[in-house]
Amino acid sequence: MTSEQDTQAVGGGEDSGSHWGKRVLFLLPVVIFLIVAGYFAWGLLSDRDPSRVPSALIDQKVPQFDLPPVAGLDSPGLSTADLMQADQPVLLNVWASWCVPCRAEHPILMRLAERDGVTVHGINYKDTPADARRFIQNLGNPYTRIGADRSGRAGIQLGVYGVPETYVIGPSGKIRYKHTGPIDSKALNQKILPLLEKLGG
Known part of the structure; x- marks a missing residue:
């Protein structure tokens, strides 16, 4: 070659x-x-179900926290003890004024709060008091208590991925269900309400 x-x-x-x-x-x-x-x-x-994100806290006691109220709102703060009602379950909703899906689900929370035997508590997550107050004043207050979690520490303890998130907590103080994202009619009627009724006896 x-x-x-x-x-x-x-x-x-x-x-x-x-x-x-x-x-x-x-x-x-x-x-x-x-x-x-x-x-x-x-x-x-x-x-x-994409709204059901696995949580290590399912069937575990609610983590210990003691949150102050949102400054300027006529609503008391929230602690772990407030979630442990002896006779009925409670709904814990993590929300923020800057969260667009929180606004979408808010009318459902307002209707839930009007039902007999349903107690809704809120954690205001990484928000400013002024913005949180404006949100509640404009859209209404479905919460019996609201804890201000400005640092996000309580959210970390609960395993919050992002707002909104909603927890069904049994009378014993155990987390029984976690819904990630805004509550819609399907989640409300197929998951949350049946579980509340079951836990409430």
């Missing part, structure tokens, strides 16, 4: 390797897209 042929052979190998590398780079985004699309399709088509 002449030196010219050797050069062509070597060059042909380089071209082949370069062509293969370009093909891999072209296919990589397609593969990533297919993986991501498959994940979302599984989430949408499976029977899994």
